Amino acid sequence: MTVMTDRPHMLTEDFEAVARIAARAREGTRLEFIDGVIRSKAMPDGDHQTIIEWLTRICMQYRPELWLHGGQGIKAEAYRGGRAIPDAVLAPSKAFAGQGDWVDPDPILMAVEVTSWDSDTHRRDHVEKPRAHAETGIPVYLLIDRAKCEISVYSQPNGRRYESTHIVAYGKDVELPEPVGITLQTEVLKDWVR
Template sequence: MPVKADRPHMLTEEFEELAFTASNRMEGMRLEFVDGQLRSRALRDGSHGTVVQWLTRICMRHRPELWLHPGRGLKVQAGRNGRAVPDASLARSDAFAGHGEWSDPDAVLMAVEVTSWNSDTDRRHRQEKPRVYAESGIPVYLLVDRSESEVAVHSDPDGQRYETVRTVPFGKDVRLPDPVGIVLPTEPLKDWVR
């Protein structure tokens, strides 16, 4: 039987069913659907979680009306047919109340990714995720890049990419632009790299 070229390898609905089954049967397993491709999330080490906790405390201190939602599934890309799971999403504390596993990213002020120690970090965190989040209109993408010991702040999405990217080494303060409006003191991040 010939393969139909006009049909994607997997439909979004098929992905959602697979992702639901995987998350219920295999603890810690998270799947993503980016550019029509199935992706699995790398297992996180303890320092990875510590980075998210650190950032949560900073956000709570400076923006108590917001919450850093860990692992919230987002509908991304054109037509919202993609599915991504940022390490954390900054939004109002009640932004996802009543939602299922996947939410529109309209309420998200900032998507956060923390690099893991796997071979696809460059493709996933430095290439795909900035493009996917910019296409979805998320105002700020924060990449805590532990393998490079730097923080990259992407802002000013134009619907295809972020027009502004500011990269600073761990140890230097960096301002997260509006609508986030927080200054991150990145010195503690030096403790959570290999």
């Protein structure tokens, strides 16, 4: 894949206008703009949503001052010219009030992705998103991979990539490092795979 760093497909402002039109024209169409390339994001299925619900309950129990915001568009990448829609982000409950469709990522403690079954899942969730979130400075990126039955925890962003990646199989406990500071018991995730 060619990354268009010198000449994106379009300006960020133009992308935002197209994304708004697509969302209104076909309910559920979600577009992202990473590395100057427009990508569509699959609609979540029932198991996907159940995993987000499971994670929301855990976050509420251990970090009640925070909220797991679902589907929030964020300004991504080093210069914030990208636009990403993580499945959820952990941030203070009113962190994005008044910001519109694409919010400043500074208050985000963790971005979350749950893999979908579309063909570009690996490239998007394992390559592009970790890089974009690390460039943005989001402290933790949690990837719940339903095809591999694994959880990847990326941490210690250095402005280009995450310096630490910890991968565990479903069924094992996994610690989300500070500033999140939650341990997930992942046995239940085995119920939500195909």
